[in-house]
Each structure stands twice: as C-alpha cells, then as structure tokens.
Amino acid sequence: MAQRKTDRKNRQGEQTRERILEETMRLAARHGYEGTRISMVRKATGLSASSIYWHFSDKEQLIAAALERAIGAHLQVIPTWPEFASGEDRSADLYGQIFQWPREDFWRFGLQLAVVRPPQEAPARDRFLQIRRESIDWLARWWKPSLPELMEQRGAGSLLLGTLTLAVRDSYFLRRHAGWNFDENRIVWMLALSLDAMADRLGELAADSEIVIEREPPQPAERAAAENGRQAFLQAAEEVIAEYGYDGVTVARVCERAALPASSLYWFFKDKDELVAEVVAGASRKWEAVRPVLASRPGRGNADWIAPLRAQLRDVLAGTSAGSGILRLGLLLLLRDGSRASVGAGQLETVMANMQAMTTEWFATVLPEEASEEQRSELAECLSECLFRFLEGMLLSRQIDAHTWDPGLLADMLAVGLHRAAVQFLAGSEPPARN
Structure with a gap:
C-alpha cells in the first residue's frame, strides 16, 4: 500500500513537471527568454510558485530543462535520414526527408538564443548551439560521400554544404515568410534542386583548381564614439538588444551601458518604446x-x-x-x-x-x-x-x-x-x- 502511494505520488510529480516544462516552452517560444517570467508559468499551469520552485531552482534551469525536453521529443520523431549512395537522387532525399524536419517553435526560440551575445553563461543557449552544430556535422557527413573522392577540400566543402542545408531550414522561422502565398512544396523542391546543383558546382570548381572555401573571419569593428547623448543612448540600446534581445531592453541596462543617468534618456525619448522604435528604424535603413x-x-x-x-x-x-x-x-x-x-x-x-x-x-x-x-x-x-x-x-x-x-x-x-x-x-x- 505504501509503495503504491509512493509510486502514485512520483507519477503525479512527474506529470506536474512535464506540464511545467510544456507550458514554459510554449511561453518561451512566444515571448523569448527575457520576456518569460515564472509568474507567467504559474498562471499558465495554475500551480503555485512553490510548486514550480520545488522542481526547478530558477528560471534559467527551468528554460534549459524545457528546451532539453523539446529537443528530446524532436529527436524521437525526426525521420531516419538515408546515407548517400551513388546513383540515388540527392534532391529527392533533401526534399522528402531532410527539409521535412518537424518545424517546432522550440527551434525558433533556440535561434533567438543563438543570435544574441549574452555577457554571462546561458546553459539553454549553449545546449541549442550544441544541437545545431551536431545537425550541421551530420549533414556534412551526409554530403561528403557525394563530393569527388580526390577533392582535397572535401571536408570543408561538405561542411559548407551542411551549413547551407541547415541555413535553408533556419530561414523558415523568419517572420517574413509567414502568410506569404507560396506553394511551399514547390519552394522546398526548388531549394532541393538548387542545393543539388550547388554541390555539383563545388565539385567542378575543385576539380579544376584549388578553391577558396573558408576565409578568415573579419575583425569586429571598434565601438564608435557617440557624438551626443541621444546617439549614446541609441548605440547603448543596440548593444543591449544584441546581448539580451528586444525583451531584455530596460532603461537601467541602457543607461548603465551609455554611462548616463535615466533623466538624460527621457530628455531625448518619451519612453523605452520610442527609443527601441528609433533603433529599429535605423536598423531598417542599414x-x-x-x-x-x-x-x-x-x-x-x-x-x-x-x-x-x-x-x-x-x-x-x-x-x-x-x-x-x-x-x-x-x-x-x-x-x-x-x-x-x-x-x-x-x-x-x-x-x-x-x-x-x-x-x-x-x-x-x-x-x-x-x-x-x-x-x-x-x-x-x-x-x-x-x-x-x-x-x-x-x-x-x-x-x-x-x-x-x-x-x-x-x-x-x-x-x-x-x-x-x-x-x-x-x-x-x-x-x-x-x-
């Protein structure tokens, strides 16, 4: 009897944990890391804060666990990708299997985490970057046998093709494509045909002579000196967004980065939203x-x-x-x-x-x-x-x-x-x- 009670209690605890993780991932995919609060999870689940903290010590641990759960579910349902064999149709494999990965919102959330440059450690971001690197490496291994065996830069070439393949999939999550009236099957098929031809072209170029595939990364530009207070706040806001995302912009963070008081910010901008709107307008022009x-x-x-x-x-x-x-x-x-x-x-x-x-x-x-x-x-x-x-x-x-x-x-x-x-x-x- 006691054992059954213990088992039932454990099952209930696991179910509660799963519900917390599911709602957390749903909220994070919509609001981003900075925009997701424990209070939002509490409201979505109907649980008390103490119940949530019983399972997770803080928001970082909670979101990292939610992302890990989503990744695990993703890995269980993705198709078994075929290994390349001479004579098989690469474009058909790209279209039928590789480009048809589940398009879960957790991947959009992961991309948001990956694009920012947080000043402190972020386990959820690190885990997504690891999964993304593993995906590129797998795709590179899929492409490599289809490149000429004597190609000296076969490894770098296959990595480029793997990166291009994943890049096409990543582009699906950019908002611009939502609601556009395209025959998605047609677009995906043409992308597959294009990638197939690009692999052929890479092999042709490498057969003629050694080609440059990778280049040294450019050096980051030095931080420009702000001409005045207004420009200092705009530049500081850009840097805060790049580190924390749009939901992570706070007046305190911007003022600390600009080394100016909040009273000065309100001299130039009505509120935080006006400051962000000006940053976005400048980004649009550039x-x-x-x-x-x-x-x-x-x-x-x-x-x-x-x-x-x-x-x-x-x-x-x-x-x-x-x-x-x-x-x-x-x-x-x-x-x-x-x-x-x-x-x-x-x-x-x-x-x-x-x-x-x-x-x-x-x-x-x-x-x-x-x-x-x-x-x-x-x-x-x-x-x-x-x-x-x-x-x-x-x-x-x-x-x-x-x-x-x-x-x-x-x-x-x-x-x-x-x-x-x-x-x-x-x-x-x-x-x-x-x-």
Missing part, C-alpha cells in the same frame, strides 16, 4: 543597404543570367559576411513570434518586401521569352523566394557560427543552383510524392 538590388538587366530572354546574378550576389554576400550588430537586430526582430506586436517590425518587413519585389521583377525580365507570361511570373516569384531564403539563412548562420565562407564561391554556387532549378521548372519538374 538592413536595406545589404539587400540584393539586381538593377542591371541583361534583357528579356537572356540565355545566361548566371554571370550578372553571380556578380551582384558577390557584393551582397561580401557585405553580409563582414557581420554587423545592425543585421543581428533585424534578425532578432524577424525571429519573434508573428502573433506579437513588435515596435518597428512592419517597417523592416516592408523594406524586405520591396527588395524581394524588385528581385522578382529582375528574374521576370531575364527568363526565356519562349516561356508563357504565366510561367515567367510564377518562376520569377519562386526564384526570388528561394534566393532570399538562402541569403537570410546564411546571414542568420553568419551571426551564429564561427565559419566565414568565401563570398565569391557562394555567389557562384548560388547563381548556378538557381539557374539549374529554373531550367528544371521550365522542363516541368514536379516535387516527388512524399511517403
């Missing part, structure tokens, strides 16, 4: 400077638009590879839950939508005249979406990972990959049926 603007048009029906696309992407990728706190601010904004009101989010999304519309127009101009107007229109939209997913995913990767890939090589591979996908689209290539 973000626009690194978006692809494909202005030079070879003319309708140009048979080879790889060269002009490659040339312009090289400049774009060179700019983003240098890294920037401003780019990090934009990514953090776009990684926020779409159901939450975000100061300045609409402005940044408008900038991005305008840039993508211009890119779509460029693609429509260079596609073959033999294609119907409807085909050109649909294909141009798909190519533009694929391009931006690659660019945004790589930009996100650049803010998280230590590797810096050669912009010229990336531009070449990406231009070739998109061109191959376009050719197969016009040839009637359709996404394969899923099992």
